[in-house]
Amino acid sequence: MDEARIIDAVMKLGVLVFSLCLHEFGHAYAAYRLGDPTAKMLGRMTIDPRAHVDPIGTILFPLMMFLFPSLILFGWAKPVPVTVENLKKPRRDSALVSLAGPFMNLLLALLSGGILVLLGVTSAFGMEEGWADMIFQFVQFFLLMNIGLAVFNLLPIYPLDGSWILKALLPPRWAYQLSRFDRYGFIVLFMLFLLLRNL
Numbered sequence: 648m649d650e651a652r653i654i655d656a657v658m659k660l661g662v663l664v665f666s667l668c669l670h671e672f673g674h675a676y677a678a679y680r681l682g683d684p685t686a687k688m689l690g691r692m693t694i695d696p697r698a699h700v701d702p703i704g705t706i707l708f709p710l711m712m713f714l715f716p717s718l719i720l721f722g723w724a725k726p727v728p729v730t731v732e733n734l735k736k737p738r739r740d741s742a743l744v745s746l747a748g749p750f751m752n753l754l755l756a757l758l759s760g761g762i763l764v765l766l767g768v769t770s771a772f773g774m775e776e777g778w779a780d781m782i783f784q785f786v787q788f789f790l791l792m793n794i795g796l797a798v799f800n801l802l803p804i805y806p807l808d809g810s811w812i813l814k815a816l817l818p819p820r821w822a823y824q825l826s827r828f829d830r831y832g833f834i835v836l837f838m839l840f841l842l843l844r845n846l
Contacts, residue, residue, distance in 0.1 A: 656713035662789050663709050664696055666755060666796055667724040671699045673751030674727040674744055681740040683733035691727050699724045721840055726806070742815035745808040752797035759790040804839075805832030 672694050675686035691698050700706065704723035712721070734740035766783050803809040810832070814822040 652714065656710060658785065659713045659788060659792075660706070660710050662785075662792050663722060664700065664705060665694075666752060666789075666793050667705060667722070668694045668696050668699045669751050669755060670748040670796060670800070671724050671727050673747040674729070677744045677747035678727065678729045678734070681743060682735045683730050683744075685730045685733065686727045689728060701725050721836070738815050742812045745811040745815070748808050749797040749800045752793040752800070756790050756793040756797065759786050759793065762786050763790065802839075804835050805829040807832075807836075 672692065675692040678685065679687045679692055686692050701724055709722035729741070729744055731737045731741050734744070763783065763786050766786065800807050801809040801812070803813040805826075805828070810825075810829070814825055817825065
C-alpha cells in the first residue's frame, strides 16, 4: 500500500473524527441548554475526541473504509446520554436535542463552503497552484463529509437522530409502535449501505 494512500486515509479519518465530535457536542450542548445537565456532568459537553471516540466505530471501521473503499463499513461515536425527564418540555426538547447534531454538521458544511469561496478568490491572486489544489480538495472533502453526516443522521432509522425526531413528533401511541421496530434498525442500515455500494 503506497504512502500517499495511507496519508489520505488518515486525513479523512481526522475530518470524520472532528465532525463526529462536533456532532455529539451539539447534542450535549442542546440538552444542557434545555435543562438536562447529564452530558455536561459526564464530561461529554466538549469537542475533546477522548470524550466521544469509540475505538472501533470512530477509528478502526472508518480507517479500514478509507483504506479499502470496497468494504461495506460505517462509523459511529459514543452517543451522548440524555435524561429526557430533565428537559423542560420533554417531547419538543428531545426532538431539538436530536436535531442539534445534524445542525452542527450543517454549520460546519456552511463554514467549509465559505472557505472554498475564499480559496477560489485567493488562488486567483497568486497562491501556488499545487497548494491551492491540495487545500481545496481537503476542504471540499470536509464539506461533503458534513453534508453527508447531516443527511444520513436525519434518516428516520434507529438509532439515527432522525428516528428520535420522528418519535418525538408522532403521537405517543404511534411512537411506541415505531419503537417496536428499533431492533431491526442496524439491519436496515446495513441493507441501505449495501444498496448504495451497488449503485
